[in-house]
Amino acid sequence: MKTSKIAEGSNKNLWKLECDDSSVNSFVAFEFSDRISVFDWGPLDCDILDRGKNLERFALALARHLDFKGIAQACDLEMSKKEECFVSKRVSHPKHSLDSNDYVFLPLEFIVRWGIPQGSSLLKRAPEKYSLWQRFEKPMVEYSTKLEAQDRMLEAEEAQALLANTQAKLNDIEAFLQKLCPVVESFFDDRGLEIWDAKFELAINLKTKKLMLVDAITPDELRLYMKGLRRVPLSKELLRLWLRQTPWFDSVALVKSKTKTPQPQSANWQSANWQSLVKYPQPQLGVWRSKKLSHLYEALAKLAEDAQSKSLWNWIRQDEPCKVAVIGGGGREEALRWRLKLEGVEICDAKTVASLMLFKPTEIDAVFVSMDNDLEAGLVDELSQKGFWTFGPTKAASKLEWSKLFGREVAVAAKVPTPFFSKNLNDFERGAAPPHGDVPVLKLDGLAAGKGVFLFESWEALDEKLLLLNEGKKDYYFEERCEGFEASIFFECLRDSSGRPSVKFLGSAQDFKRRFLGDEGPNTGGMGAWVPHPKLTEDDIALFNDWAQRTVQMMDQRGNFYRGILYIGAMRDSKQGWKLIEYNARFGDPETQALVGQWPRGSKILRSMLSLSTEFANDYEFEKTQMTSLSSSLCLSLVHPQYPEKAVPIELSPWEFSSDENSQLFLTTSKTGRLAYIVAQAPNRHEAGDKVFEILLDCPWKDLVEWRTDILK
Secondary structure (H helix, E strand, C coil): CEEEEEEECCCEEEEEEECCCCCHHHEEEEEECCCCECCCCCECCCCCCCHHHHHHHHHHHHHHHHHHCCCCECECHHHHHHHCCEEEECCEECCCCECCCCEEECCEEEEEEEECCCCCHHHHHCCCCCCCCCEEEEEEEEEEECCCCCCCEECHHHHHHHCHHHCCCHHHHHHHHHHHHHHHHHHHHCCCEEEEEEEEEEEEECCCCCEEEECCCCHHHEEEEECCECCCCCCCHHHHHHHCCCHHHHHHHHHHHHHECCCCCCCCECCCCHHHHCCCCCCCCHHHHHHHHHHHHHHHHHHHHHCCCHHHHHHHHCCCCCEEEEECCCHHHHHHHHHHHHCCCEECCCCCHHHHCCCCHHHCCEEEECCHHHHHCCHHHHHHHCCCCEECCCCCCCHHHHCHHHHHHHHHHCCCCCCCEECCHHHCCCCCCCCCCCCCEEEECCCCCCCCEECCCCHHHHHHHHHHHHHCCCCEEEECCCCEEEEEEEEEEEECCCCCEEEEEEEEEEECCEEECCCEEEECCCCEEEECCCCCCHHHHHHHHHHHHHHHHHHHHCCCCCCEEEEEEEEEECCCEEEEEEEECCCCCCHHHHHHHHCCCCCCHHHHHCCCCCCCHHHCCCCHHHHHHCCEEEEEEEECCCCCCCCCCCCCCCCCCCCCCCEEEEECCCCCCEEEEEEEEECCHHHHHHHHHHHHHCCCCCCCCECCHHHHC
16 A cells, blocks of 8 residues: 655654545544653654553553544544554544545634642632642543644634534534543543543534544543542653753743744734743653653553553553753762662763763763752853753852842842841941841851851950951851741752742751851851751641742742752841841752651652652651651761861771761761761660760771761750
């Protein structure tokens, strides 16, 4: 049989079937491809192995069910079996220059919604009316354009107007869809799946005025979940959720919003080549995501054919190997590597940017940019430009940390309470009462490795420090001095399933910044930490969650979407209550060392952040009691005796540390500062402190290093 290609689309190709039998000439063959497309972009740079053949298997299995139930459709099962592919009746279609004497394509896409799943546009369009996982009593039908460059939602009046040349009526279409919906729903219900929405295309027979389904129905036109497991999308939605966490998506969304014309009746692109305006290239999916998607389509095809859910359960439970690089050589980075290994990740031997450049973006599934100076230097931007799947805020977003004044401006705009601050010392009156009196705190505006905050007991001491800073041309500002206890609170910042800014609470900590016992001496950046913070209540956590949410929303409004880790440093002032002390754009050090050990052992928190999990991070909720009271974790810093002053380097001898499930040793690359960290978990922090003390007794460096003994009490 002779064939000729009609069209090549993002996901499939269309072929004419031609032979001497004229009846065969009225059919079209579908060739499903391994290509995949999202966000109106067209095919992504990577193919998904065997996706095409598994889409065909799925579509034919569903078509057989529809045929058995008497649903009119363009798919011809007899011809499909004969040609060993998906074969459809030919339908007049302006986009593909197809002609038919009988069937005309309806230039609409019909969206049927059974409820509100992850990613539903209804949540964005009417958040006050709908809620996530709300199920409708009767499926809702909406209309969208199909032949325009970018799909847009239509009111019934405009939808009917677009059908004028076909003689189709919306009332007849909705009646057809209401007959179709229970048939489709029962197909998936019998297989242990929930269907939440679907996209259908229809044609009308010009002679009989009868409607029928055209095109193939595959998982990519559906939103499916296993019953009782709504965290795992079983369609292309999983890829969308992953990609929404990348700078590429932000740039795509920004360009589309700027190049779309304001007239809804046209909605064409002002730039035919709008993709060229996108700032970042597509991130490489990496081996893990590509394999996971490939195996998903295979499992769904098998499920559609044999109605057994075993293949899908195996897909959810089984994990392909994945590889992650964590940039940096501090204790924080070592703790992140330890936790990733605990979550089943292979750690790439690339701690520096130079060593990372020896790898291709396709060889590493994700890069975790953890250090403040790398974020300030724009390493996330640089790696994203090279196609690496990178985790962390961009240079513009991480300005929250590397410019303390910028962070203050964002906090004020977001209505997050802060101490009174000013660049003008004259705004503080000598001898007056706070907030405009008393000796203010002096803070460096840029990064200072945890050593940029100066507290003074007299105005004379402040004046002396200013002379030194002015000689060094340092940028600084002044801030009202608060009195009370501090807390470190950590959030993951991401886009939720509807593409909106969202935050996820990761834990709290009390850290010890001062060098000597009793919180005496200079700020060092951290001598140890307790996790969780012993004084925080659930109401406090809810307050900080609100701060974080308002912060990322304000960043989004300013055009700098914030994704990555947001560290909120807060103080409960004895007179004024909670105040924001600082934002950081990464995990804390040494809080991280204690934090990752306190997380539940079976959870894949970091993998979820890196889009290396089938469970979407924002919908993977831990109970507050789990995240704050499952156990206590204590981290103790072992430092050079002269730290934080300049010192002669110390070489630490090898220590065959006998770690168990609840104790860890993290070494750093420093030889003059914080050299190592001992961490332990126990039912409470006092027992954790006892455990660290016991480990110290066997430490071969205990006579070379120093630590704060009061942290163990």
